[in-house]
Structures are given as C-alpha cells and as structure tokens.
Amino acid sequence: xxxxxxxxxxxxxxxxxxxxxxxxxxxxxxxxxxxxxxxxxxxxxxxxxxxxxxxxxxxxxxxxxxxxxxxxxxxxxxxxxxxxxxxxxxxxxxxxxxxxxxxxxxxxxxxxxxxxxxxxxxxxxxxxxxxxxxxxxxxxxxxxxxxxxxxxxxxxxxxxxxxxxxxxxxxxxxxxxxxxxxxxxxxxxxxxxxxxxxxxxxxxxxxxxxxxxxxxxxxxxxxxxxxxxxxxxxxxxxxxxxxxxxxxxxxxxxxxxxxxxxxxxxxxx
DNA sequence: ATGGTAGCACGGCTA
Numbered sequence: 110x111x112x113x114x115x116x117x118x119x120x121x122x123x124x125x126x127x128x129x130x131x132x133x134x135x136x137x138x139x140x141x142x143x144x145x146x147x148x149x150x151x152x153x154x155x156x157x158x159x160x161x162x163x164x165x166x167x168x169x170x171x172x173x174x175x176x177x178x179x180x181x182x183x184x185x186x187x188x189x190x191x192x193x194x195x196x197x198x199x200x201x202x203x204x205x206x207x208x209x210x211x212x213x214x215x216x217x218x219x220x221x222x223x224x225x226x227x228x229x230x231x232x233x234x235x236x237x238x239x240x241x242x243x244x245x246x247x248x249x250x251x252x253x254x255x256x257x258x259x260x261x262x263x264x265x266x267x268x269x270x271x272x273x274x275x276x277x278x279x280x281x282x283x284x285x286x287x288x289x290x291x292x293x294x295x296x297x298x299x300x301x302x303x304x305x306x307x308x309x310x311x312x313x314x315x316x317x318x319x320x321x322x323x324x325x326x327x328x329x330x331x332x333x334x335x336x337x338x339x340x341x342x343x344x345x346x347x348x349x350x351x352x353x354x355x356x357x358x359x360x361x362x363x364x365x366x367x368x369x370x371x372x373x374x375x376x377x378x
Numbered sequence: 379a380t381g382g383t384a385g386c387a388c389g390g391c392t393a
Contacts, residue, residue, distance in 0.1 A: 118393085119385045143393090145386060170386055171393095221393060270393095324393090325383040368384075368393080 110207060110378045111135070114216065114266040114339055116142040116322075116369035123367055124155050130360055131159060136373055137179050138205060140216025142268045144173035151175070168198040174216050174267070180205045189217075190255075191248040199245075202256075209378050212347065213256060217267035220245050222288030239288055242270075246297040253304055262347040262378065265306070268369060269340045271298045273308065276317040277337035289338060306342040309374045313354040321356055322369050330361050341374045350376040 113136035117123040120141075131139070144151060148167045156163045156177050166187040167173035176182060182203040189200035199218040204211055222242030226234040233240035256263055272290040275281035284290035302308070310319065320335025329335065343351060354374040361370045 121387095122385060143385090171391080223393080327382055 110137045110205075110212070110376050111373055112137065112212075112214065112264055112266070112341070112376060113139040113371050113373035114142070114268070114341060115139055115371040116218070116268040116339060116367060118143045118367040118369065119145040120151060121146065122365065124152060126360065126363060126365055126367065128155060128159075129363065130357065130371055131156075131161070131177070134357060134371065134373065136371075138214065139177050139371070139373075140201070140214065140266055141175040141177065142173075142216070142218040142369075143171075144175050145171060146173055164201065164203060166198045166201045168196070172198045172218055174198060174201045174218050176201055176203050176214065176216055178203070178205060180207070189245065189248055190252050195245075200249075207378055210262065212262045212264060212376070212378055213259060215253075215256070215263070215265040215267070217249070217265065217269070219249070219267065219269045219271065221270045222294065225286065225288050225291065242288060243293060243297060246301070250297075250301050250304070253301065257304060257344055260346070262350060262376070263344040264341060264347050264374070264376075265343075266339075266341040266372075268338060269298070270338055271295065271340070272336050272338055273298055273311075273340075277320075279318075279320065279332075279334045279336070284336070289336065302342070305345055307345075307348040307351070309341040309343050309348070309351055309354050310337070310356065310372055312348075312351065313374075314356070319356055320358075321372055323361060325368055339369055339372050341372060343374070347376060350378050352377055
C-alpha cells in the first residue's frame with residue numbers, strides 16, 4: 110500500500126497539479142493539507158471521478174485537511190481531540206483495511222507558529238501563534254498516546270511545520286529563531302518521536318539535501334533553498350512494514366505548483 | 379530593515 114502526504118495550498122488553485130500527481134503517482138491513499146476550502150465547496154468530482162473516496166475536514170479560507178483513498182475509509186475522526194474551543198481544521202483520522210490487516214491513518218497540518226512572540230522571561234505570549242503551536246503539539250502528543258495504545262499499525266503524516274535537524278534545511282542559520290526550527294519546537298517534536306515513531310523519509314533517504322518545501326519567493330526552488338517539514342511518522346508496527354519511500358520533488362517544477370511537494374511511503378500491507 | 383510570491387476572496391491575513 111502506497112500512502113502519501115501533500116500540502117496542496119488551496120484546492121481551487123491546485124486542481125490540475127493535484128490531478129497530474131494522482132494520475133502519475135497513483136497513491137492508494139493520500140492526506141492533503143491546506144485545502145483552504147469548506148467541505149461544501151470542495152470540488153469532490155475531481156477526486157471521485159478517478160475512483161477515489163474522499164473525506165474532508167475543511168474551513169473557509171485557511172487550513173483544512175482531507176483524505177483521498179482507493180480503499181474505504183472507516184472510523185473517521187475530524188479535528189484534534191482535547192480542546193472543544195479549537196476551531197481550526199488541522200487534523201483528520203481514518204482506518205483502512207486490506208486482507209493483510211488494518212492501518213490507522215492521521216493527516217495533520219501542524220500550526221506554523223510564526224510570528225514568535227515572547228514575554229521578557231522568554232515564555233510564549235499567551236494567545237499568540239507560537240503558544241498555540243506548542244499547546245497544539247502537547248495535545249497531539251496526548252492523542253498519539255491513545256492511538257499507540259490500539260497496538261496496530263499507525264501512520265501519522267502531514268505538514269508538521271517542523272525542521273527536525275540542521276541537515277533538514279539548506280540554510281539552517283536562517284531558521285534558528287523561526288517557529289519551525291527554534292529549540293522548543295524541535296524539543297516538542299522529539300517528545301513525539303520518543304513515543305516510538307520512525308521518521309520514514311529519514312530512514313529511506315539519509316543525509317542532507319532532501320527537502321519538501323521551497324518558498325515561492327526569490328527563486329528558492331531553483332537555488333534548492335529548501336526545508337524538510339513534511340513527514341511520515343510510523344509506529345513500530347507500521348515501520349516493520351516499510352518497503353520504500355520518496356519525495357516527489359519533480360512536482361515543484363510543474364505548472365502552477367504548490368510550495369510543498371508530495372511525500373510517500375510503501376508499506377507491505 | 380525591507381521586499382520578494384502565492385492563495386483565498388476581494389481586504390487583509392496567512393504562509
């Protein structure tokens with residue numbers, strides 16, 4: 110089973126590019142981020158006419174996540190549990206099954222966190238974007254503990270807005286104080302990894318230079334001035350099934366590309 | 379320090 114993640118940055122603008130990628134990569138399942146659409150306005154036919162089923166968790170204008178799948182999606186959960194007051198659409202879960210077994214999938218769009226606003230004592234300003242990012246990651250950690258307790262293969266993938274290590278940025282010094290790379294962000298990510306996850310792309314593609322995002326500005330892609338912020342995390346049951354993975358960098362050179370590119374992993378399932 | 383680009387939606391926020 111080929112599972113993938115793609116931050117499409119707007120379904121209304123990305124229809125043709127998304128179709129080209131679905132046709133060429135033919136993932137069995139893909140989680141999408143930044144659909145920037147309500148559920149009602151999502152152009153479902155674009156997906157369903159290819160034989161994919163679709164589950165969306167959208168909102169107007171910003172954020173929004175979805176799952177497209179060739180297999181039926183069961184037990185769908187919309188929204189990261191643990192805070193009823195959070196209205197941002199950044200999390201969706203589902204289960205897919207084959208003859209070989211079942212897989213729980215999480216698709217996530219982790220908060221960016223910029224601008225970083227700090228009190229004089231260095232603590233994030235309450236109510237600010239950076240405080241929201243860290244609180245969201247703590248809530249995510251609690252939800253993942255619940256999912257790990259299911260003792261079944263689990264893939265948690267999406268746009269994490271986290272540069273895990275210096276080798277995951279072309280110019281790490283430019284990101285030192287950024288919400289994507291500053292120490293508290295990386296610590297929160299390491300806490301999640303320490304629950305027992307494998308970073309699939311790092312396992313398959315070791316070493317520097319493997320990026321998933323290039324800014325639209327200043328010719329970042331042409332200069333390969335990128336960062337690796339989209340990730341596929343696998344629990345131990347899923348990591349045992351990992352056969353291959355890749356970053357589909359060529360989509361960034363296509364017509365009207367997203368600023369992110371798709372990533373995928375092949376599981377023996 | 380600024381401005382560089384893009385999406386949604388048509389003003390200003392988000393990235």
